[in-house]
Amino acid sequence: MSGGDARPPSKPPAIGPEQVAHVARLARLELSDDELTRFTGQLAAALAYAAEIGELEVGDLEPMAHPLPLQNVLRDDEPEPTLDRDTVLAEAPAAEDHRFRVPRILGDEP
Amino acid sequence: MTDTGLAQGWEMVIGLEVHCELATRTKLFCGCPNAFGDEPNTNVCPVCLGLPGSLPVLNRHAVELAMRIGTALHCEIRPSTFHRKNYFYPDMPKDFQISQYDAPINTGGRLELPDGSTVGIERAHLEEDTGKTTHIGGTGRIGGADYALVDYNRAGVPLVEIVSAPDVRSAAQARAYAGELRSILIATGASDGRMEEGSMRVDANVSVRRHGEPLGTRCEIKNLNSMRSLLRAITFEADRQVAQLESGERIVQETRHWDEGEGRTLSMRSKEEANDYRYFPEPDLVALVPDSRWQADVAASLGPLPAARRAILVGLLGGEPSPAQIDQIRSVVASDLDAIVTSACELGAPPALALARTANEVAANADRAASLDAGSFAKLLALESGGELSATQAKEVLAGLLANGGDPAEIAKTLGFESMRADDLAAVVAGVIDAHPGEWEKFADGDPKVAGFLTGQVMKASGGKANGKAVAAELARLRSGAGT
Numbered sequence A: 001m002s003g004g005d006a007r008p009p010s011k012p013p014a015i016g017p018e019q020v021a022h023v024a025r026l027a028r029l030e031l032s033d034d035e036l037t038r039f040t041g042q043l044a045a046a047l048a049y050a051a052e053i054g055e056l057e058v059g060d061l062e063p064m065a066h067p068l069p070l071q072n073v074l075r076d077d078e079p080e081p082t083l084d085r086d087t088v089l090a091e092a093p094a095a096e097d098h099r100f101r102v103p104r105i106l107g108d109e110p
Numbered sequence B: 001m002t003d004t005g006l007a008q009g010w011e012m013v014i015g016l017e018v019h020c021e022l023a024t025r026t027k028l029f030c031g032c033p034n035a036f037g038d039e040p041n042t043n044v045c046p047v048c049l050g051l052p053g054s055l056p057v058l059n060r061h062a063v064e065l066a067m068r069i070g071t072a073l074h075c076e077i078r079p080s081t082f083h084r085k086n087y088f089y090p091d092m093p094k095d096f097q098i099s100q101y102d103a104p105i106n107t108g109g110r111l112e113l114p115d116g117s118t119v120g121i122e123r124a125h126l127e128e129d130t131g132k133t134t135h136i137g138g139t140g141r142i143g144g145a146d147y148a149l150v151d152y153n154r155a156g157v158p159l160v161e162i163v164s165a166p167d168v169r170s171a172a173q174a175r176a177y178a179g180e181l182r183s184i185l186i187a188t189g190a191s192d193g194r195m196e197e198g199s200m201r202v203d204a205n206v207s208v209r210r211h212g213e214p215l216g217t218r219c220e221i222k223n224l225n226s227m228r229s230l231l232r233a234i235t236f237e238a239d240r241q242v243a244q245l246e247s248g249e250r251i252v253q254e255t256r257h258w259d260e261g262e263g264r265t266l267s268m269r270s271k272e273e274a275n276d277y278r279y280f281p282e283p284d285l286v287a288l289v290p291d292s293r294w295q296a297d298v299a300a301s302l303g304p305l306p307a308a309r310r311a312i313l314v315g316l317l318g319g320e321p322s323p324a325q326i327d328q329i330r331s332v333v334a335s336d337l338d339a340i341v342t343s344a345c346e347l348g349a350p351p352a353l354a355l356a357r358t359a360n361e362v363a364a365n366a367d368r369a370a371s372l373d374a375g376s377f378a379k380l381l382a383l384e385s386g387g388e389l390s391a392t393q394a395k396e397v398l399a400g401l402l403a404n405g406g407d408p409a410e411i412a413k414t415l416g417f418e419s420m421r422a423d424d425l426a427a428v429v430a431g432v433i434d435a436h437p438g439e440w441e442k443f444a445d446g447d448p449k450v451a452g453f454l455t456g457q458v459m460k461a462s463g464g465k466a467n468g469k470a471v472a473a474e475l476a477r478l479r480s481g482a483g484t
Ligand SMILES: [Zn+2]
Pocket: B027, B030, B031, B032, B043, B044, B045, B046, B047, B048, B049, B156
């Protein structure tokens, strides 16, 4: 994993159908051509709206990590009850050998 | 570290990423037990299963262990935040992993190796572990399996990922780094450091270059489950890259999997596009800001680190330790057994013997080491160094001591190890001299080569009860008598 600058850009990133298709692929969404066109327009509008905040003159204010004025919300290292395994696995589409059964995995382990 | 084993004119550049599971009782963001080897999917709850409406809350002890690691590695401990690393893979039910991205808790440290070299630490950040996926059917390889089974007991277990600077220049130095880091993780109480159980996992970024040239293209090697794998994989990978470059080909940046059985690294490349994790701030967690007082408390809670503990053992020995003793000191401290040596020495045990018995016999039975009483151990060492027990006998008594405890003298008696009385020994030695007059003459003339032969004959005649030192002393006494 590498570090990087997570500050939001102040200009709205130009978003086209290629980026929308890329993001859809990462999220394993299958979009029709119509949907791709429609969502590209909608996402561009949403990004443009969010970018208006970037126009604000905020001087030297540091970016906030979180909107709530809180930090160091912590719990003690004490075990708590877990869920019943049969109940949990009964909610899964498929289970085998007390484990979740998932389709064959394509691609790399992250 | 100049001998890299690499072809003439080439140099390795290695950076290491070590994932360490923290020794907490519970997971990073929920109260599920953090336990290795439990029945699958028994340590799960709405948070670590990513069920809708559940919220993560950070484990204070995990933060403290991360701070201990940072302190031990001379890092700066900083205000930090958590991000979501998004990816589509069933080892995380949420489809993202909570990790630290641009604001990790520890940055910019260093690790000093026993040989005096230093490796920079870029960062040591907190993140959650993933579940365990088992691929079933087909070739057993990830892409060729029929389906997979997932156990989420490990999902959410706290990890610290320690990223080194690309300062390592040989496979041996990489192993020394991993070994020293492991000692520090154990010494700080941050982790049990068990590579075979996955508590400590190492990935290596390896590239090669001709001396003085800029950095080459690197490959990341995964699946290094032991120190031996680490050494072999880096050696193989660097040789592979040199051969490729010397034949005019170029190196493709990729992830490669170490195959221990085949003894080589294999490309994990697939047709899939490059990873794009779309990191964004985790909205369910607020910033983590360890103030100076908390940092000072953590620093104060740290005991002496391995380097300082090795120095204490060197001091006990007094004088320059032999290469064998340097190895013993390293292994005793790495296995957290040095307190046994120091307490036995405080009770008067001879340091060299205490160190040797701890590094060998006690370490071989490390599971029982905690129950070894320092007083009994010191008494045993006194019996051995005083010549009342031979080395072989002392090892057997020590095995009994480790297994059941008790009084070493009593155990020796039960095992029939009555120490040989001086006049009994003198009689046996005299008998051996009578039986081997030629050898005795040579010995008396100062030929040291026959000393071993005569000692061996005495041991044999005494049925193993004689103590080697006492035999040598008796032979020397008789020789000086013979000379006058
Ligand atoms: Zn949980």
